Amino acid sequence: MKNKALIVAVSEFTTLVQSKAFLIGLLMMPVFMGVAMGVQRFTRDSTDIKDRPFVVVDRSGALLGPLQAAADAWNRASEGAGTRTQPRFLPSAGSFEAGDEQARAALSDRVKRDEIYAFVEIPADVLNPDTTSSISYYSNHPGYRVLPSWIEATANREILNQRFRSASIDRAVVNRLTQRVEVSQLGLIAREAGGGIRAATKVDRVRTTAIPLGMMMILLFSVMSSAPQLLNSVIEEKMSRISEVLIGSITPYELMMGKLLGSAAVSVLLAMIYVSGGVFMANRYGYGDAIRATDLAWLFLFLSMSVMMFGSIFITIGAACTDLKDAQGMMTPAMLLLMLPWLTWFSIINAPESPMSIALSLFPTATPFLMLMRIAIPPGPPVWQIALGVVLTTITAIGFVYAAGKIFRTGLLMQGKAATFGEMWKWVRAD
Numbered sequence: 001m002k003n004k005a006l007i008v009a010v011s012e013f014t015t016l017v018q019s020k021a022f023l024i025g026l027l028m029m030p031v032f033m034g035v036a037m038g039v040q041r042f043t044r045d046s047t048d049i050k051d052r053p054f055v056v057v058d059r060s061g062a063l064l065g066p067l068q069a070a071a072d073a074w075n076r077a078s079e080g081a082g083t084r085t086q087p088r089f090l091p092s093a094g095s096f097e098a099g100d101e102q103a104r105a106a107l108s109d110r111v112k113r114d115e116i117y118a119f120v121e122i123p124a125d126v127l128n129p130d131t132t133s134s135i136s137y138y139s140n141h142p143g144y145r146v147l148p149s150w151i152e153a154t155a156n157r158e159i160l161n162q163r164f165r166s167a168s169i170d171r172a173v174v175n176r177l178t179q180r181v182e183v184s185q186l187g188l189i190a191r192e193a194g195g196g197i198r199a200a201t202k203v204d205r206v207r208t209t210a211i212p213l214g215m216m217m218i219l220l221f222s223v224m225s226s227a228p229q230l231l232n233s234v235i236e237e238k239m240s241r242i243s244e245v246l247i248g249s250i251t252p253y254e255l256m257m258g259k260l261l262g263s264a265a266v267s268v269l270l271a272m273i274y275v276s277g278g279v280f281m282a283n284r285y286g287y288g289d290a291i292r293a294t295d296l297a298w299l300f301l302f303l304s305m306s307v308m309m310f311g312s313i314f315i316t317i318g319a320a321c322t323d324l325k326d327a328q329g330m331m332t333p334a335m336l337l338l339m340l341p342w343l344t345w346f347s348i349i350n351a352p353e354s355p356m357s358i359a360l361s362l363f364p365t366a367t368p369f370l371m372l373m374r375i376a377i378p379p380g381p382p383v384w385q386i387a388l389g390v391v392l393t394t395i396t397a398i399g400f401v402y403a404a405g406k407i408f409r410t411g412l413l414m415q416g417k418a419a420t421f422g423e424m425w426k427w428v429r430a431d
Contacts, residue, residue, distance in 0.1 A: 008258020055094035212376035234318030302368035312404035341369035364396035
């Protein structure tokens with residue numbers, strides 16, 4: 001049996017490696033990273049320098065002048081060394097009564113005609129410390145935050161200055177007394193083998209976020225690039241009746257195990273290529289020491305488990321369906337399980353020791369991805385959680401392989417219509 005399964009595994013591996021899907025999967029991550037870096041480099045020097053004229057209706061009579069002075073300083077800074085680096089802000093005065101909706105509509109029409117970019121209303125009591133009024137900013141560009149943020153910061157700075165002056169308080173003294181003291185986040189002081197003390201280092205977000213996320217993405221890309229191909233392979237063999245010829249000389253279980261082993265080998269090959277590229281980039285940017293050999297060992301262990309689980313799922317779907325159209329409906333639950341880690345990684349990164357993170361990382365189909373991420377985030381989860389995750393994932397993988405073998409045996413020769421989930425469960429329970 002082992003020899004026949006290995007023959008199928010080698011054949012499956014060779015076929016997958018030579019396929020276009022494998023090449024696409026191989027190039028997916030480096031192309032994605034290259035495009036991302038190229039876009040960042042291209043957009044870094046691409047700035048919005050369009051003028052932003054806006055009307056200020058200042059009923060307080062105290063903020064229009066400071067806003068215009070601050071805008072002049074902003075505009076001079078935008079010129080830099082003779083090249084515009086940011087848009088110019090061009091405030092102008094406007095006036096109408098607070099209840100005049102016709103005047104507001106007229107200014108809105110000017111915004112629509114691109115005569116002005118926005119208009120601002122400053123209430124009369126804005127300098128009163130007990131005011132409940134707010135400054136109103138009108139524009140039809142809600143996604144542009146630079147101008148309203150600048151107006152808010154500039155107006156509030158001047159409002160505070162004038163309030164302090166009215167109360168005969170020196171703003172410079174207040175600023176000095178209320179100066180913030182930053183918190184530097186550090187790791188722990190370490191004892192060296194010779195008895196020396198190594199000073200604590202500043203926490204680096206690349207080490208605590210980018211590397212764990214990168215390892216999870218390598219695992220996810222490796223599984224997604226190989227496991228779904230098993231579904232296509234099984235359906236193609238069913239439609240072309242190749243499977244009927246194969247089971248004349250090999251059992252369905254041997255055929256399925258051979259396909260799983262071949263898919264696992266492809267995933268390992270992809271992961272090795274991705275990891276090599278990741279280690280090269282990490283060394284280039286000075287983060288080579290952040291990638292531990294134990295983390296890579298966990299990566300390949302969890303990769304083997306996840307391929308067996310999801311490979312079994314996709315093989316089962318392929319055996320139970322007669323064409324790709326029937327398989328699309330059944331693929332939805334499988335893809336949701338596969339995408340669960342991607343939907344929850346942010347919560348794991350922010351709080352790897354929270355009850356939700358522990359529960360998610362012990363959910364068997366998500367354990368390979370999320371537990372790997374938690375292991376890569378210092379100090380890592382307790383040993384019992386890792387051991388429990390490995391045990392649960394192993395049991396789940398064995399269960400999926402067993403169920404897939406039962407369904408594969410019956411569904412491989414089934415023609416005419418796709419099986420329902422109820423029928424598939426009956427096949428699993430059948431002797």
